[in-house]
Amino acid sequence: MTFQLAVFDMAGTTVHDPDLVVQALREALAEAGCEAGVPELRALMGYTKPAAIRSLLAAHDLPADDAHVMHVHADFVQRMLHCYRTHEAVRPMAGAEDTFAWLHERGIKVALNTAFSQDIAECLIERFDWRRRGLIDAATSADRVVEGRPAPDMIRALMAEGGVTDAARVFKVGDTEVDIREGRAAGCGLVVAVATGAYTRAELLAHHPDAVLDGLHELAALLDRASQSHVA
Template sequence: MAFELAVFDMAGTTVHDPDLVTQALTEALGAFGCQVSAAKVRLLMGYTKPAAIRSLLSEHDFAADDAQVDAVHADFVERMLHCYRNGNDVRPMAGAEDVFAQLRGAGIRVAVNTAFSRDIAETLIGRFGWRTRGLIDDATSADQVAEGRPAPDMIRQLMLRNGVTDPRRVVKVGDTEVDIREGRRAGCGLVIAVTTGAYGREQLEPYQPDALLDSLAELPPLLASFVPGQTR
């Protein structure tokens, strides 16, 4: 069965991010008085950031009502926008742009989705010129759907906008366990995890992705040789 759409996560998957998300979220919580370890924050990578903030505030016995969550999230967004606009180490993940071009050349539409808000996602897309250079077909973010990961809403939105009706013709690629669960809940024909971001191989294997890659460069040959029901 030919694939029609590939949906890629951003930070840690297609965007090289030297732990800036963890740092910004830790600092935003700290500014509110909630001291959280970076290790705790990393456990929630891939989830929508308001949901992660709410969970961390509650875990540390802070008020986690909408007003408090919104205040911390607004601080986080400002920190991320500054980092992503100005950070010298922020760049496309090695091999990502070549993979985008190869997939589009093979007739597979390419989209990115993210647990970030739209303003952060569009800052990265604009900085890298992914739309203007014809490297991606579409993008969405958690604040543009009813429910973020692990709900399948973002993938279904991208399918609808790109004329894909069969989820088995969709490939989902991400670097966290919640990316894997998102792909499964959407019914994607292939759910792939990469070890380039938040989690290592030993952390991702228990969630049983269809394939576990150490580099995005491994993706095109995998798709070319893919046999349904076979895992790698």
């Protein structure tokens, strides 16, 4: 199978984030009187943040109306923007930039998608200078489509932008169960999980991706094997 488009998640997949998302979400919820535990928060990584916030507020018997959810989300966004602009631990995930370049050398377009809002995504892209350096071709976020993960809307939007019509020629890479579900919903030819973020290898395997990698440096060999065996 010849792939035309790669769709990568951001935090935990292509962006090294030492639990900053969990920390920012926990702090924003605490300001609203919701003392959510880390396991609760980790279980919702990869989902749109307003949806995660609504779920957690409701689980703690707190108001989960649109106004309250948006208030907590706005607090979360400001915390994330500060972290992602200034925290020294925020950097491209090991192997990410080399992988982007390797894919481009083979004529495969590189796109990013994220459960963050677009302002957070753009903050990271600008910090790493990925657009100017030609390392990515497109990026989208959950707030730019009708439905976020696990719906296929973001992948389909990126396909349309890249002129890709066959989802079998797209592969999706992410670090959460909802990334896997998104790739399946979109009909991607290959759905790959990486154990570098919110979920362990065992947790990812339970959701049946086509492969689980320990890092992005293993992706090239996986794609070569898929090409040689004609299995997408």
